[in-house]
Amino acid sequence: MMNLGFSAMGIEWGTYVLVGSIFGLLLTGLPLAFVTGLVALVFTFGWFGPMALPLVTARVYGFITEYSLVAVPMFVFMASLLDRSGIARDLFNGMRMLAGRVPGGVAVQTLVVAFFLAAMSGIIGGEIVLLGMLALPQMLRLGYDRNISIGVVCAGGSLGTMMPPSIVLIIYGLIASVSIADLFTAAITPAVILMFSYMAYVLFRTIRNPELGPPLSKEEANLPWSEKLRALRAIVLPGMIAFLVLGTIYGGVASVTEAAAMGVLGVFMAIVVRRELTFRLVQESVIQTINTCGMIIWIGIGAAALVGVYNLMGGNAFVSNTILGIDAEPVYIIMVMMLILLVLGLFLDWIGIAMLALPIFVPIVVKLGYDPIWFGILFAVNMQVSFLSPPFGPAAFYLKGVAPPEITLKHIYAAVLPFIVIQLIVLAAILFYPSIALWPIR
Structure with a gap:
């Protein structure tokens, strides 16, 4: 040829x-x-x-033989097992006992459950499907505003892009050649800020107008303490799984890859204790893992x-010289990168954006004197925005598959807009105040 x-x-x-x-x-x-x-x-x-x-x-x-990539199928498998067991369902029911008679309480505890699920798996689509089946019907039954209910499910489910063990951060760490453990540490504060920002928005809307998020009835809120304690015990297993994964990483006991394997073991043990382990559950989890990881690979x-x-064509040097040649402060160059990623997020999924853009952007970020760990957190928040953004925001399609028939894609896209604004505000805050993300690793 x-x-x-x-x-x-x-x-x-x-x-x-x-x-x-x-x-x-x-x-x-x-x-x-x-x-x-x-x-x-x-x-x-x-x-x-x-x-x-x-x-x-x-x-x-070089890409397919990267050792840290082994963590991806482990975390996907762990999420698949959680999807098919009753752990997430019981976690939601247990947390529901804490909602009380506060307006918007069920929406707030749904966000807490989403945070827990993100800390256990790092997979996004499965969380939205679970919350769409568990939380959305519950909120609609209680008379919650449709937009708030949908937005909470989509925004809460997308916390998996940020909260360790995030697959997005693992792939970023592989591409940028930075410590995945440091990325995980830096991501926790922004993830918590996002969760509390969503909560603040929900409470602001529902306290001003309780009809948007009616509190639980007296009968539901005033259950006997014996029932409340029984329900709250459902929180123990998920908490132990999250601690097993994240505690071993931050404690220096295990690497990210080893912690992923320990997480799978923890979920398996939890399923055995709950007497839910079946051949079909494992088979379906393995098939989902193969399909998901095959797409990523x-x-x-x-x-x-x-x-x-x-x-080899010289493209990296061309793009680098073009961007660095912009007559502006370095922070504005980073803003241009963020804008490019936001535009790409309208049409491509996060793994494609990461593989195409990051090998070019990360060296430029380093040349500008910025910390690549900080840029990784910006990238993860940016991808969370893309997960909700129309016209191809995956969150909308995941939720549409399990939502009641009367909820259309138009309803979903309208509902997520306020939460996209919150994400952009947090993105801007991390951009101008890097210490939000970097303080734990300095």
């Missing part, structure tokens, strides 16, 4: 053609993994000829090949 002469167009036009090809092929409905892989092969042969192929495949090999392979050939 001969060189097709693509190099004659120069790196600038080559960049335009490459990006245009990606979006053009995506419009045909082809999966992102196939699009990036196909464009990578065309540009490898067209720009350099067949002799450059081993250089690109070496980059792919194939997108990663395609993106690694594409970024590899683009770097």
Whole structure:
């Protein structure tokens, strides 16, 4: 195969053609993994000829043999087991006892449950499906405002992008070559701020107008203490699982990969104690894990090949010089990056954005003198925004699959808008005050 002469167009036009090809092929409905892989092969042969192929495949090999990547299927498997067991359901019912007769109380405790689920698994879609089946019908039955109910489920479920053990942070750590444990430590404060910001918004709306979030009835709120204690015991197992995963990481007992394996063991033991372990439960969990991880790996392979050939073309230097050549303060350059990520988030899923943009953005961030750990937290918050943002926000489609038929995608997109604004405010706060994220690791 001969060189097709693509190099004659120069790196600038080559960049335009490459990006245009990606979006053009995506419009045909082809999966992102196939699009990036196909464009990578065309540009490898067209720009350099067949002799450059081993250089690109070496980059792919480096990605798929990364040891820390083993943590991803472990955390996905743990989340799959939690999805199919009754642990999350009992956690929700137990936390419901704490709602009391406060307006918006059930919505607030739903956010707490979402935080717990995020701390146990780090997987986003499963949390929204669970909350959509457990919390959404409960809030609608109690007469909660539809928009608040939907927004709480979607925003709470998206906390998994931030709260360790976040898969988003693991992939960022692999790409940016930074400590995943440090990323986890830095992410906790922003995740807590997001959760409390959602709570503050719900309480502000429901206290001003209790009809938007009616409190529990006297009968439901004033259950005997024996029943309350029985329900609250359901919180113990999830708390122990979260401590097993995060406590071993922060205590220096285990690496992230080892903690992921311990988390799977903890969930297995919890399921055995609850007498819920069946062959079908394990089989379905394994199938879901294979499907999810297969998607992540194939997108990663395609993106690694594409970024590899683009770097060989000189694309990383071109983008770096273009961005660094902007006559503005460094913080404005970071803001431009955030804007680019937000726009990409309207059309691509987070793993594709991470694999395509981060290998180019992270070296620029380091050249500007910023901490890549801090940028990783900004990236995770940005991806949380993309998870809710129309037209392709995955949260809406996850929830639509389990929501009552009368709830449309239009209803869901309208409901999440106030929560997107909250996410953008938190994103801006971390951007201008990096110590929000970095204080625990300094």
